Amino acid sequence: MPAAVPVIEGWFTVDEPPALLGGRCPACGTYQFPPTGTWCPNPGCDSDQMATVPLSRTGRVWSYTDAQYQPPAPYVSPSDPYRPFAIAAVSLEKEQIVILGQVADGFGVGDLHVGAPVELVVEPLERDGEQTKLVWRWRPISGAGDHEGEAR
Amino acid sequence: MNDDVAVLGVGMHPWGKWGRPFVGYGVAAAKAALADAGVPWSDIDFVVGGETVRNGYAGYVAGSTMARALGWNGARVATCYAACASGSAAIEAARTRILAGLSDLALVVGADTTPKGFLAPNAGERWDDPDWLRFRLIGATNPTYFGLYARRRMDLYGAGPADFAMVKVKNARHGLHNPNARYRKEVAAEDVMASPVVADPLRLLDICATSDGSAAVVLASMDAARRLSSDPVRIRAVSTVTPRFPNTALDMPDIATDSAASVPAPAQGFRASIAAAAYEEAGLGPEDLSLAEVYDLSTALELDWCEDIGLCSPGEAEKLLHEGVTSLGGRVPVNPSGGLACFGEAVPAQAIAQVCEVTWQLRGAAGPRQVEGARVGLTINQGLFGHGSCVILAK
Numbered sequence: 263m264p265a266a267v268p269v270i271e272g273w274f275t276v277d278e279p280p281a282l283l284g285g286r287c288p289a290c291g292t293y294q295f296p297p298t299g300t301w302c303p304n305p306g307c308d309s310d311q312m313a314t315v316p317l318s319r320t321g322r323v324w325s326y327t328d329a330q331y332q333p334p335a336p337y338v339s340p341s342d343p344y345r346p347f348a349i350a351a352v353s354l355e356k357e358q359i360v361i362l363g364q365v366a367d368g369f370g371v372g373d374l375h376v377g378a379p380v381e382l383v384v385e386p387l388e389r390d391g392e393q394t395k396l397v398w399r400w401r402p403i404s405g406a407g408d409h410e411g412e413a414r
Numbered sequence: 415m416n417d418d419v420a421v422l423g424v425g426m427h428p429w430g431k432w433g434r435p436f437v438g439y440g441v442a443a444a445k446a447a448l449a450d451a452g453v454p455w456s457d458i459d460f461v462v463g464g465e466t467v468r469n470g471y472a473g474y475v476a477g478s479t480m481a482r483a484l485g486w487n488g489a490r491v492a493t494c495y496a497a498c499a500s501g502s503a504a505i506e507a508a509r510t511r512i513l514a515g516l517s518d519l520a521l522v523v524g525a526d527t528t529p530k531g532f533l534a535p536n537a538g539e540r541w542d543d544p545d546w547l548r549f550r551l552i553g554a555t556n557p558t559y560f561g562l563y564a565r566r567r568m569d570l571y572g573a574g575p576a577d578f579a580m581v582k583v584k585n586a587r588h589g590l591h592n593p594n595a596r597y598r599k600e601v602a603a604e605d606v607m608a609s610p611v612v613a614d615p616l617r618l619l620d621i622c623a624t625s626d627g628s629a630a631v632v633l634a635s636m637d638a639a640r641r642l643s644s645d646p647v648r649i650r651a652v653s654t655v656t657p658r659f660p661n662t663a664l665d666m667p668d669i670a671t672d673s674a675a676s677v678p679a680p681a682q683g684f685r686a687s688i689a690a691a692a693y694e695e696a697g698l699g700p701e702d703l704s705l706a707e708v709y710d711l712s713t714a715l716e717l718d719w720c721e722d723i724g725l726c727s728p729g730e731a732e733k734l735l736h737e738g739v740t741s742l743g744g745r746v747p748v749n750p751s752g753g754l755a756c757f758g759e760a761v762p763a764q765a766i767a768q769v770c771e772v773t774w775q776l777r778g779a780a781g782p783r784q785v786e787g788a789r790v791g792l793t794i795n796q797g798l799f800g801h802g803s804c805v806i807l808a809k
């Protein structure tokens with residue numbers, strides 16, 4: 263049994279550098295996350311195929327917040343006592359999609375702003391016996407440009 | 415107008431945290447609405463319930479649960495679930511049956527008993543249920559989404575915690591004398607800003623509670639209404655629209671938006687499109703509104719709604735608030751009932767409760783919270799997974 267596995271199968275890769283996996287319609291180019299559909303979500307497209315592709319590993323923060331109180335089950339807290347964590351919704355330029363995720367360990371809302379650049383990382387979500395469950399997270403890229411290309 | 419239906423009666427059970435079965439709250443609201451309408455239960459030919467998913471089988475079949483509790487009368491029945499929009503979906507079911515000439519008198523009821531704390535998914539492992547997955551993979555609660563929307567107002571428009579607190583102050587004042595409200599107490603901005611952060615930048619008093627509560631309406635064809643009432647409040651429009659692809663704003667409880675890589679995003683976002691469809695159906699616009707009941711799950715979200723229903727342009731709702739435009743006595747009071755800030759959230763009853771408030775306002779029967787000369791009112795909310803909910807009522 264591997265020591266660390268994705269908490270959910272088929273949503274992201276864990277080898278360096280990790281990436282989210284999305285669906286991409288070969289006919290019209292529409293993306294989808296999670297990659298669960300076998301047909302194109304674009305109502306103007308009849309394609310019944312979606313190719314699984316890695317999504318852009320960097321994006322810009324659409325918005326962000328945190329969880330100061332422990333979320334209810336099925337959330338599993340990795341620590342006792344509970345430690346608050348931040349959450350960001352991130353816009354990917356090429357895919358024109360916004361994807362939600364926790365913010366990487368050690369970063370909080372003070373490290374973020376709308377438009378800030380972030381990159382995808384994979385970190386432990388929880389420990390289940392001997393096994394670590396991995397999840398995708400967004401990590402701020404320090405020193406990079408910000409606020410560009412952000413409009414409501 | 416031929417496309418109108420009449421609101422003959424409205425009723426509620428006071429909202430709170432009583433912990434009793436939801437059926438009792440629903441029966442109380444239904445009886446109040448029937449008495450208000452002057453219609454005996456035996457004359458109701460269609461009953462619609464807003465479904466509750468937290469109260470076992472009786473909640474899944476809320477329409478027949480209410481019909482049975484009131485005493486089987488042979489009426490046709492339906493139950494609607496559209497998350498927070500369940501009430502307007504139920505109203506729409508009744509309205510369309512009436513407009514089709516298939517019903518004369520319909521009863522619409524929503525009632526709920528809610529658990530303490532965060533609304534959470536029902537128990538069990540469901541790896542293909544997006545609502546379950548957002549908790550399991552991310553720990554994203556409902557306030558997470560409210561926090562995301564609030565933060566955008568701050569970073570894009572320069573809004574701040576003091577602006578959000580003012581919404582609570584206003585709504586607390588509005589609800590002070592509402593006998594059905596759960597919270598009837600003035601709140602100071604400092605109290606809001608001193609309450610603990612739940613989902614940055616939102617604090618405990620920025621976010622609505624979950625409540626037990628119920629609301630009911632009796633709807634009638636205009637012909638039936640004329641026999642029973644001289645000048646009833648009318649429903650002019652109901653909008654239960656879904657988003658248009660690609661929906662590029664992250665809606666609760668989604669983990670991702672649609673992709674706009676192949677089709678550009680519509681000029682109008684989903685929330686604004688809900689109101690636009692209702693305005694179009696009613697032949698009215700935001701300038702016609704005397705008041706609005708909007709879904710203030712959070713203080714900041716009320717500001718979003720003010721823009722989405724066209725009271726002002728994006729980024730200007732804080733100005734409207736501080737000028738007093740949306741307060742009682744202002745040009746278009748928003749949430750004169752006190753809103754969710756004073757009621758809390760009782761999912762299947764919510765949209766029906768909004769219609770009750772607008773009806774009382776248009777009748778001039780809202781007491782100390784009356785909007786002077788109210789003629790047109792709008793209710794709006796949104797249910798999980800793409801459920802629009804907007805009702806326009808007029809005198």
Ligand SMILES: [Zn+2]
Nearest residue numbers: 287290302307
């Ligand atoms: Zn396609």
